[in-house]
């Protein structure tokens with residue numbers, strides 16, 4: 001099983017009768033991000049560190065690519081797995097590029113190539129070359145975390161373990177790092193296990209989320225959408241939180257559920273008469289030659305042909321294949337109340353109102369509760 005991490009009935013008992021992890025069985029699939037989440041002390045970090053054998057399991061086994069890790073040479077095992085920890089854990093006496101290159105050097109890559117690759121990685125994680133020769137103490141927390149991610153990627157490992165990688169920075173920087181990391185992961189497709197105590201982070205980043213409970217047992221492993229829609233028990237429901245009905249919108253893809261309306265459009269330069277002829281109400285959507293939305297124009301207040309200065313730009317666009325939350329946001333922010341959905345090249349696909357979104361949510365909710373009954 002290429003690229004997969006498997007926990008097979010893994011337990012860890014510490015002396016003094018603490019059971020940190022109890023009979024954990026799960027699969028972290030190839031190229032996907034699996035998040036471990038749960039209350040403090042539920043065994044998340046212990047589980048993660050058993051993968052690269054910083055901690056030895058008391059029983060059970062962990063398989064990498066189908067091969068039990070306890071039979072592997074531990075140094076070689078660790079070189080196959082990128083590891084990112086809270087506060088980045090950078091070497092204080094090495095510069096940024098030297099830090100990044102250090103994992104590649106461990107893997108036997110010659111210094112000139114390791115340093116060259118390090119400069120490239122710096123930009124991939126959103127830093128400029130200006131940082132290359134700084135020391136870790138000359139960086140902000142968010143910048144240090146980026147360097148930590150770059151260092152883990154430097155040996156191009158198939159697997160990555162990330163322990164609270166974004167928790168040491170303020171909420172704004174954290175959201176930025178999360179977004180950047182999601183983009184990066186879409187390109188690199190590593191098999192990742194990430195630990196967090198933050199359910200929002202888990203739901204945002206995880207392809208699947210494993211919820212652990214105190215005592216180190218698995219409460220549920222599922223996609224964010226399923227966790228929100230069908231928590232396995234009261235513990236998961238409580239942990240996933242009070243806003244889960246609302247949060248569900250962030251994960252509900254709308255393509256099938258939401259019928260879109262055809263939206264009349266006009267080009268820039270359209271005369272007031274042409275705009276009024278196209279209008280179904282006060283607002284008309286203006287598009288460019290490739291039918292990409294430019295903004296809304298008020299048909300009641302046009303004095304001459306539509307100019308860029310006439311456009312109301314407040315409406316957000318919902319990409320096709322995104323979520324009901326995006327469409328809801330587009331509808332709420334458009335002066336017409338019609339949320340604009342665009343295709344892969346930014347071209348207009350159609351519009352939907354808040355009422356359409358609510359009807360789709362209601363339809364999906366009914367389907368879910370019928371499936372449960």
Ligand SMILES: Nc1ncnc2c1ncn2[C@@H]1O[C@H](COP(=O)(O)OP(=O)(O)OP(=O)(O)O)[C@@H](O)[C@H]1O
Nearest residue numbers: 014018019020039040041042043044045046047197
């Ligand atoms: N070296 C150790 N010796 C004894 N008990 C330990 C040791 N390391 C961890 N534990 C205990 O094992 C349990 C799980 O710890 P672990 O660090 O895996 O939890 P966690 O879910 O990562 O917690 P947090 O979110 O607070 O970091 C805890 O009860 C902890 O006190």
